[in-house]
Amino acid sequence: MWLRVSALVLRYLFLYRRSLARAGEIVFWPVMELLVWGFLTTYLDELSPKKPMVYLLGGLIFWDVLYRSQQAITLAVTEEIWVKNLLNIFLAPVSIFELMLATCIMGIIKSLLTGVLLSVLALLFYTFNILDVGLALVPFLICLLLFGWAMGMCTMALVLRFGQAAEALVWGVPFLIQPISAVFYPVAVLPPWLQVIAKLLPSTYVFEGMRTALDTGEVSLSLLGLALLLNLIYLVGAAAYFGWMFARVREKGGLTRLGME
Amino acid sequence: MPFEPGEWAPLGPAPGMVYSRFPKHRRGETGVPAAPVIDVTDLTKRFGDLLAVDRVSFALAPGEILGLLGANGAGKTTTLQLVLGLTAPTSGRIRVLGMDIEKKRRAVLQRVNFSSAYISLPTNLTAWENLLVFSRLYGLRRARAKILGLLERFEIPHVLNRVVGSLSSGQITRLNLCKALLNDPEVLFLDEPTASLDPDIAEKVRCTLLDIQHERHLSIIWTSHNMQEITNLCDRVIFLARGRVVLEGGPQEILDRTRADSLDEVFISVARSGNLHLPAVEATAPASAGIP
Numbered sequence: 025m026w027l028r029v030s031a032l033v034l035r036y037l038f039l040y041r042r043s044l045a046r047a048g049e050i051v052f053w054p055v056m057e058l059l060v061w062g063f064l065t066t067y068l069d070e071l072s073p074k075k076p077m078v079y080l081l082g083g084l085i086f087w088d089v090l091y092r093s094q095q096a097i098t099l100a101v102t103e104e105i106w107v108k109n110l111l112n113i114f115l116a117p118v119s120i121f122e123l124m125l126a127t128c129i130m131g132i133i134k135s136l137l138t139g140v141l142l143s144v145l146a147l148l149f150y151t152f153n154i155l156d157v158g159l160a161l162v163p164f165l166i167c168l169l170l171f172g173w174a175m176g177m178c179t180m181a182l183v184l185r186f187g188q189a190a191e192a193l194v195w196g197v198p199f200l201i202q203p204i205s206a207v208f209y210p211v212a213v214l215p216p217w218l219q220v221i222a223k224l225l226p227s228t229y230v231f232e233g234m235r236t237a238l239d240t241g242e243v244s245l246s247l248l249g250l251a252l253l254l255n256l257i258y259l260v261g262a263a264a265y266f267g268w269m270f271a272r273v274r275e276k277g278g279l280t281r282l283g284m285e
Numbered sequence: 286m287p288f289e290p291g292e293w294a295p296l297g298p299a300p301g302m303v304y305s306r307f308p309k310h311r312r313g314e315t316g317v318p319a320a321p322v323i324d325v326t327d328l329t330k331r332f333g334d335l336l337a338v339d340r341v342s343f344a345l346a347p348g349e350i351l352g353l354l355g356a357n358g359a360g361k362t363t364t365l366q367l368v369l370g371l372t373a374p375t376s377g378r379i380r381v382l383g384m385d386i387e388k389k390r391r392a393v394l395q396r397v398n399f400s401s402a403y404i405s406l407p408t409n410l411t412a413w414e415n416l417l418v419f420s421r422l423y424g425l426r427r428a429r430a431k432i433l434g435l436l437e438r439f440e441i442p443h444v445l446n447r448v449v450g451s452l453s454s455g456q457i458t459r460l461n462l463c464k465a466l467l468n469d470p471e472v473l474f475l476d477e478p479t480a481s482l483d484p485d486i487a488e489k490v491r492c493t494l495l496d497i498q499h500e501r502h503l504s505i506i507w508t509s510h511n512m513q514e515i516t517n518l519c520d521r522v523i524f525l526a527r528g529r530v531v532l533e534g535g536p537q538e539i540l541d542r543t544r545a546d547s548l549d550e551v552f553i554s555v556a557r558s559g560n561l562h563l564p565a566v567e568a569t570a571p572a573s574a575g576i577p
Contacts, residue, residue, distance in 0.1 A: 031421030038414045039407070042448070108405040112464070115369060116422040117394040277332065277363060277372040283404055 028118050032126030036100060054088050054138045062150045078238050081152045083207045085142045086234055089135045089165055090227060091198050093172025096131035098179040098194040111283035128173050135169060157234055160243035164230045170255040171226045177262035181269035187282050206231045226254035319347045322472050322504045323368060328377035330363055337363045339528040348502040352515040355525035356556035361508055365474060382471060400465035401476035402458060408450035412460055415449060423468035435463040439493055455486035472504045512548035524555050531555055
């Protein structure tokens, strides 16, 4: 199994080594985002006595981990469709689990690369230290990775089912949940009915927990526990949804259509 | 010196021998037909109201080359998808190398391979990177010698470190075939492997493939719209129309039976009428689904 998983990881690493555009996805956009938000928060810090920079930059770096994790899964499949290699992959003795595992490993690699890069730049440019989050940093990041995988599986299922017509979802789905995940502001600022939805997302508890940790230096175990529990539910649900959708795609002959379209 | 087909290809058949002169399907030393490597029984696939494959049955013997023919929309691509387990059948049974494709798909895929003119290897990776990844996907740990040997065999060793996107279509086709042979498959599915190739490269590809098929007693399902190629290569052909097998037999047997001058003529007749309506012949019921 590990030989096949490592082969798939190698395939994606070769891609990033050969393609500046793909590498830019890991470096260019996150850095540009950091610069814009960083300078904006520097300005806001001057205006506000509450110093919002730590919340905004912390939220930005955490958000990018979630986003890269989701992207790694969906872009892996979308890439195979773009280069007409999907059938070669599905006609090799690779299980869906192995494919998922490889893309999840890519998610970890991409999230780590981007996260470390942004953290270093935030420290250099804005003296913001992500390690101020404290001990909660690692479990919170794991929660975001897990939620990114769950979202990635759902998006990948939709891409397999609807093909290139669903490609907008690859980029769109994370932004659907961003406003209600309380990334840059507390969940309390949302209207009450939206707070109910927000509390169904594990990401909300992570961002709330991050702000608590930055404020008090303490880890909220209840927030962490809720995030992990919800992640478990979302992962099981996403895997089941993917399995169901994949069976439907096989029934409709969608793999060949996608592989040749 | 006048050009002699076959002379340019030391990797092909013996000098002076072109692919059409290769011995066709052999039953083995004992003359007893071996168990089929592919056994399809009453295969049916329905997409909503459309009956894409309608009770198709056929078998492929070890070392046999079977041509799967039909006009666009006749059902041959769907049949291939079903046999490879890419699409789930509505009903019927598919056994490949003695295994049920629905239950043992990965075990089957480890021992078969596929190449199509219509799918590609990632164009942004080099030939070496692509073949390295696929060799690992097929469980080969030390694949360098194998990869180099296959590239040599298809006369493209110089593309090793070139990005696939910079290769000609002929080189890409041959690279796809190298990928398809990495795992020493027992059954090879070739979907129009010579489509869009110039006659010279097409001939080289056919020769090399036949050479390998001959050495390894490889079973091949070959789809093509080039009837001359099918006539020369295949031991047996199946014509599909509207999802059904309308004609089956050896190329010469079909020509004798239909009294057509060429398989092109048979193809056109089947494609236009959905069945066989050649002037001198009554529609012939498909031959038995078993191995001839």
